[in-house]
Amino acid sequence: MDLATEWTLRAGLDEAGSAQIDFPGFVATRSAALFRGALILTGNREAAEDLVQETLERACRKWRTIAAKDAPDAYVRRIMVNLANDRWRRFRRMVPHQDSGGERAAPGDEYGRIDSRDQLVRALQRLPMRMRTVVVLRYFHDLSDAEIAADLRISPSTVRSQLSPGIDKLRSQFPALSGPSPRQPTEGTR
Secondary structure, three states, rough: OOOHHHHHOOEEEEEOOOOOHHHHOOOOHHHHHHHHHHHHHOHHHHHHHHHHHHHHHHHHHHHHHHHHHOOHHHHHHHHHHHHHHHHHHHOOOOOOOOOOOOOOOOOOOHHHHHHHHHHHHHHHHHHOOHHHHHHHHHHHHOOHHHHHHHHOOOOOOHHHHHHHHHHHHHHHHHHHHHOOOOOOOOOOOO
């Protein structure tokens, strides 16, 4: 069942007879995705929990307005991004850089995989906020250029101009991981 269908099933009717999305239902279905995005934006579990909590608090206060929108998920995601930007401006701190030599974790090495994820989050933290936001929305929320542009109120060309150098910076910090994906062919196919 897709998200829209699930929300429709949970929707109630307001006084005017139009469908309203249930806030507890929204929280139940979207809080995990919001947390993953917040974790990447903040780089810290506690800060991510605080960011999601503040986002949902603000969304709850304006829920009637948000639920009436075509895309409440995008509206709430926009609240989260704005709050993260505000926090970033307020608390500009550099995360200490710890270089592990770009070694790739062994297939069964769970600690190595966790270390690689930690390195990725730290590398994302070193990106400028708008660039980081665009990368997170593209690769962690699977949004298109148009959806990101609408969420951030920028043009799709600005999304692409932020995404490309952001990915290049991440690749330069992880040269061992920058090769082609194992699922994609390395040579041309017919």
